[in-house]
């Protein structure tokens with residue numbers, strides 16, 4: 001494991017009452033490196049006791065120490081060097097910038113800053129070198145803190161499966177169709193009468209996010225900026241009546257003919273750098289390949305690697321492109337709070353927070 005900080009680092013969660021915020025609270029309650037010192041949300045929740053205002057949806061009890069906290073306003077100072085943001089995307093921009101300006105490193109789940117040139121958009125196993133952008137960001141914006149983003153929930157799972165294929169064979173074309181769980185829409189999210197016994201073939205902005213973010217994450221950092229990977233992508237996003245876990249069917253066109261067996265070896269062997277591999281939240285391995293004919297399934301495979309590993313199955317030839325496969329990732333862990341915590345661990349290990 002990466003060297004443990006000498007003392008637990010104080011952290012805060014913005015948007016702590018929401019779906020992703022609650023997942024942060026759960027993951028941070030007993031974290032070996034971080035100590036949750038503040039929870040913040042909207043003006044409607046601020047000043048109230050967290051355990052009374054939150055509609056706790058996690059399946060483990062809320063820790064009494066955190067339940068007793070008073071919810072803070074989402075404005076600096078919260079006196080913690082690391083701030084996790086699970087804010088509603090509509091309000092996140094200026095709030096996150098204010099914290100960065102005030103000296104905190106903001107690890108954000110929101111879409112607001114993801115595509116900005118000087119903001120690292122990170123999956124640590126894949127692009128830990130993109131952290132170099134943080135130095136440029138600090139210089140350009142004259143702030144001592146910073147903003148680092150994790151990807152959109154479906155992109156996070158998709159790119160973990162693609163990265164090994166891209167490294168080994170070069171991904172050129174991609175078709176992906178998602179089946180995304182309702183927790184991806186936050187709480188209370190999609191109305192039950194819209195989703196029970198139904199599929200909604202539209203999630204606002206999701207297809208564009210998958211297409212843009214994938215190319216940035218797989219891009220190369222050159223002279224302080226990311227040159228996006230040149231992949232032609234076609235994404236179709238669908239909301240389905242599962243609670244957690246985004247399942248996706250994918251067809252991929254590669255730089256050369258590749259057998260399913262070769263692709264499986266590349267995915268199974270995929271690992272992050274030694275430093276990333278030894279972070280407390282890093283799953284080992286990050287990509288699990290399950291060759292049973294009817295896997296992965298959200299109900300059975302979601303918790304692998306503590307929700308941080310993705311599962312790939314049904315790797316087979318594709319008559320349209322080269323290979324096709326199915327993948328599954330936990331949207332609120334690998335696609336949100338778990339990803340944020342892992343990034344913060346990397347920042348701590350690198351002495352950047």
Ligand code: NAP
Nearest residue numbers: 015017018019020041042045086088089110153184186187
């Ligand atoms: P959510 O359940 O709707 O929670 C939103 C949070 O934002 C709540 O804590 C809410 O506090 C707070 N908030 C709303 N308006 C605010 C304001 N004006 N000032 C300060 N705080 C405010 O949403 P979510 O699903 O957790 O998503 C949070 C963020 O993560 C979003 O940007 C979303 O796009 C992103 N994300 C979500 C997922 C997922 O799977 N759900 C995955 C990746 C990324 P109150 O309770 O006080 O209103």
